[in-house]
Amino acid sequence: MKTLGITCILLATLACSSGEAREAALPPVTNVGVVDSILPLEEALRRFRRDLVETTALKGGAASRDELVRRFVRAVEIRDTTALRQMLLSRAEYAWLYYPTSTFSREPYYQMPQLNWLLNVASSEKGITRVVTRFGGRSLEYAGYECPEIARTDGGLSFRDGCVLSFEQAGALRRMRLFGSIIERDGQYKFYSYANDL
Numbered sequence: 001m002k003t004l005g006i007t008c009i010l011l012a013t014l015a016c017s018s019g020e021a022r023e024a025a026l027p028p029v030t031n032v033g034v035v036d037s038i039l040p041l042e043e044a045l046r047r048f049r050r051d052l053v054e055t056t057a058l059k060g061g062a063a064s065r066d067e068l069v070r071r072f073v074r075a076v077e078i079r080d081t082t083a084l085r086q087m088l089l090s091r092a093e094y095a096w097l098y099y100p101t102s103t104f105s106r107e108p109y110y111q112m113p114q115l116n117w118l119l120n121v122a123s124s125e126k127g128i129t130r131v132v133t134r135f136g137g138r139s140l141e142y143a144g145y146e147c148p149e150i151a152r153t154d155g156g157l158s159f160r161d162g163c164v165l166s167f168e169q170a171g172a173l174r175r176m177r178l179f180g181s182i183i184e185r186d187g188q189y190k191f192y193s194y195a196n197d198l
Contacts (some may be wrong), residue, residue, distance in 0.1 A: 039112070041105065045095070048113040052092040058183070059093075060086035061190035068189045069145050072179060073114070073165070079136040085126060087190050089183060091117065097185065100140055102155030120193050124180065128194035131178050141168035146175075147182065158184040159192065 062068035069086060075083040089098070094117055104110045104116045111119075118179070157192040160182045164175045180193035 003065070018102070041110075041112075045100065048099075048117070049095045051097055051115050055090075055092045055096050058089075058097070058185050058188040058190050060090075061188050062087070063187060065147065065184075068182060068191070069163075070142070072191070073140050073142045073167075076131055076135055077138065077177075079132055079141055081132070084132075084194070088124065088194065093190075094120075096141065098155040098157055100155070105155075113175075123195040124193035127180065127196040127198065130198040131194070131196060134198065135178075143167055143173060151184070156185065160177050160184075 062071055071083065071087060074080070075087070095113065099105055099113045099116070104111045105113075143166040145163055145165045147160040151158045151160050153159070161180075162177060163179065163182055164180045166173060166175050168174070177197040179191050180195040181191070183190055183192045
């Protein structure tokens with residue numbers, strides 16, 4: 001019953017997007033599997049990693065935060081969903097580099113890996129769909145960005161939460177959170193999610 005309820009909530013969330021927004025969304029995430037909340041953590045993680053290639057580094061991101069943000073802006077401007085997907089933490093990276101030692105793998109914030117991944121995917125796809133629908137296909141007039149000076153660490157990754165993008169719109173400077181946390185590991189940067197203020 002718990003799994004069915006969670007699935008219904010996720011489907012309802014994703015169904016709220018307009019037809020135009022769905023067209024602009026990232027390519028669908030596949031192989032999400034079934035959430036089984038009664039499995040021991042070790043077994044749940046083993047099943048979650050099934051069919052995933054073990055990874056030891058972030059790939060497809062950027063060598064600096066500045067470069068990552070500039071690539072994000074450009075991808076939104078030209079509606080490049082392939083580039084946007086490449087800059088996002090992958091399922092394999094989540095399974096091998098983040099979750100095993102994250103706060104979600106232990107109490108009091110414990111969540112099964114499949115459930116936590118599904119929730120992250122849902123909020124991320126909702127966020128980037130709205131960004132591409134609203135700002136895609138034209139210049140963002142990018143003017144810079146700001147992130148907190150102090151990063152937090154979780155699951156072997158360094159997080160910069162709440163970064164704000166500055167851009168001009170109708171002659172006025174606007175500041176908005178158009179993407180989620182920026183993560184870093186061994187000098188490589190990606191987005192943890194695309195959850196945002198829209």
